Amino acid sequence: MPVTKVFLLGNFTMLSSWVALIIAFVIAYSAVRIRYGKKQGAYLLDLYFYIVIIWKLSVIITDFSSVIRSPLSIFYFHGGTVGFYLGLAFVMGKIVVDWKKERPTIADPIALLTAAIVSQVVYQVMMVVLNEGELVAQVVTVSAFMSFAILFWFSIRKADSWPLQLTFIFMAVHVFVSAFQPKGFSETPFITTLLIGLFFTAVLMMKNSESQRTEEQL
Incomplete structure (x- = not known):
């Protein structure tokens, strides 16, 4: 959904x-902590922190000339969409490294998939609540994402194959919703869903493969 409103906090302007x-982020963290425990919640907070810091500091890459002219601009500007993708790429790499090194005790793919999906669902719903837009697009967005969120929440622990199937459904739902949204398939949230979906597809396939090998050895 497009941004149509801004909020003023003193001299600070915050986009919807x-x-x-x-x-x-707050709701996703709460959901993960409640369902998967304090350790997974703390790990998720670390990932959010890395995304924000890289997004903020990546202005050095995206607008290097401005930072050189005015070094203090690093405190006022950020790396935009490119910076966000850099942050996302970093945390994806960190998840894989941590999962390979420490297994699911820290970087549990299911808990992190839950966080990613809850974050996207809540973000989409809040963008409808906070901004103006076409009624059809708003209704489709809220109904599709909320329906999927309910399905996901009650199905994620049913069987080992469900997380992978739900990841595919997650991407399909966003493809469907994007067909009704103004910017269609070029919106950053949609591209983010595809990146996250493909990433967790790969991670879950590796996880299932390792589980099968372990069972065969037993």
């Missing part, structure tokens, strides 16, 4: 997308 993202 930032508000939606903050709310999404």
Whole structure:
């Protein structure tokens, strides 16, 4: 959904997308901590921190000339969409390294998939609540994502094959919703869903493969 509103906090201007993202992070963290425990919640907070820091500091890459002219600009500007993708790429790499090194005790793929999906669902719903837009697009967005969220929450632990299937459904739902949204398939949230979906597809396939090898050895 497009940003149509901004919020003023003193001299600070906050886009509705930032508000939606903050709310999404808080709810996703709460969901993970409640369902998977304190350790997984703490790990998720670390990942969020890395994304924000890299997004903020990546202005050095995206607008190097401005930073050279005015070094203090690093405190006021950020790396935009490119910076966000850099942060996302970093945490994806960290998840794989941590999971390979420490197994699911720290970087549990299921808990992190839950966080990613809850974040996207809440973000999409809040963007509808906070901004103006076409009624059809708003209804489709909220109904599709909320229906999937309910399905996901009650199905994620049913069987080893369900997380992978739900990841495919997650991407399919966003493809469907994007067909009704103004910017269609070029929106950053949609591209993010595809990246996250493909990433967790690969991770879950590796996880299932290792589980099968372990069972065969037993």
